[in-house]
Amino acid sequence: MADFDPVEGAESFDDVAASATAVADLSLTENVPFSGPTDDSTKDVAAKGWSERTPFTYEDYISKEFTEWAGNAKRYEWSDEYGDVGPKNEELENQLFNVENMTQAGLKLDVLNKIEVRTESEERVIPVASWDNAGLHPIMKENISLCLYAAPTAIQMYTIPAMLMDKDLIAISQTGSGKTGAYLIPILSKLMGKAKKLAAPRPNVIGVDFDPKIHGVRAEPLVLVVCPTRELATQIFDDARRLCYRSMLRPCVAYGGVPSRLQREELQKGCDILIGTPGRIIDFMSQGHILSLRHVRFTVIDEADELLHADWEEDFKKIMSGGDATEDDDHRYLMFSATFNKECRQLARNYLGSNHIRIRIGRPGSSHLNVEQQIHYVEDSMKNKALYDLLLSMCPIRTLIFVNSKAQVDYVDDFLYNAGLPSTSIHGDRTQREREDAIRAFKTAKCPIMVATGLSARGLDIANIMHVVNYDLPKSIHGGITEYVHRIGRTARIGNEGLASSFYNEKDQDIAFDLVKILLECNQKVPDFLQDYAPSDNRPVFVDDDTDNENDQNGEEQNGDDQDKKDPWGETSEVNAAESDPSAQQQSPSPPGLGGSNWA
Ligand SMILES: Nc1ncnc2c1ncn2[C@@H]1O[C@H](COP(=O)(O)OP(=O)(O)OP(=O)(O)O)[C@@H](O)[C@H]1O
């Protein structure tokens, strides 16, 4: 399978989209439109250029103890002898900043940046236009350039100065727009200069046979990052490993499914940044000699609307109020997501300071124009054939296929494998070893097709996923349109283009209205079979997410007096600052790429 760089990717994308359109058109014709695999499908698949299937080998899974967990990956180790910046470590540097493992920015980054920005804060947030005037620590600037980040994205332009204001923050921006960097870069940069003063004492682990019983310390992180899935935790850990390179800050990750001894030993080597999923963090929190949160200065909740969901309520509360974390003014809470409906925003306020800053890049819950969305009418009984035809209609590209249940994952993966296609799969009943193997096989060209449940819908950033297929659309109980936006956001990241193909039939009616609104908002074609769900003027209205008055219950405005009491901003709320105050436009630097509305 070819691994495209941004230019090749953009060139091949048009062909891919055209092939998919041809299949979509088929779905509109009657009389069994899909052909599906033939008896010779393995040959057909090979002729199309797909790589060979990799059989599952049970022996690998019953052999000796496995230690190559994603969470045990190498990080930069500091020695007390170093000055302010540690020396280079060529081998580690090549591993961390290997272009093949990183998503490179595509040619259409301005689509993500030319978008309406709304900030609400007591003081105006003045965006930074470039890394050079962002006031970053020199090591951070070097690491950013090793990451090949040419300029900050819109969300980064705003969160970097916002973090200097020492307030809590809710930040919302679209999928693949660089939110991880938007919190890691300013936080880590801020701590880099102070690491020697703030970081807890730690053992020297370079050239030493580390024995936790003799050398081990209690982990006392300065930063806690919480996210909902194990794969996302290890991915954020990878970003933190890159951005902490040559600094004293030491990242660790805690997530379930891996022997806790291995993660404990890493914590005992010292931990300044702890990233993890709620269960394992709470587990370590309950062992006070292993982990103390009393020095935490920043708690970041990534995919915050998911973690505010009722399913996570108990764990979430424990983490937000739990352990021995400081309640004092030095502790900042930050929440990030691409989707954050009004109900979630109201819940979030229970955990944030009354004067927190809100930043929204685009409408919360919106998708963006770099994803081409195609909806195919496919009856359940025809889905396998349609999937096969779709995959074989285009050149081999990394493809992520979503279904709604674990059993369905196994079923679709088996079907593809038997048809000769190089697929793998992942879901929550798999062992962690199997989950990490599946992700590894998908990231390398070994298995360029992966079948998954919604578990993989949020946050995953795998280079060159050019095609997302909703074999099943997410029904309301599977997260509905919010889940759809996250799923399709696994493609077309950071200015690249991607295709999202979804199979629709009568059973998906509960998502139809919301789906059509998203299609219209993104200037996508609404197929004939969905026309009944389109508003007569074809202009979608998003009642819930469009309003800025977050005290507004049930979509109705409250009257002025009450509102002022509840809303700390009152009349100082700053929405579309440049429009309400033309002088703001002159005072603000003009960030490149931010066009249109307010600050640009
Ligand atoms: N300034 C930048 N320039 C170029 N690439 C960047 C920049 N910032 C981040 N990236 C890259 O963009 C990709 C997407 O970033 P990230 O995963 O943080 O997106 P996200 O907004 O969190 O998306 P999601 O909502 O899906 O979680 C990553 O590969 C990241 O390394």
Ligand SMILES: [Mg+2]
């Ligand atoms: Mg993210």
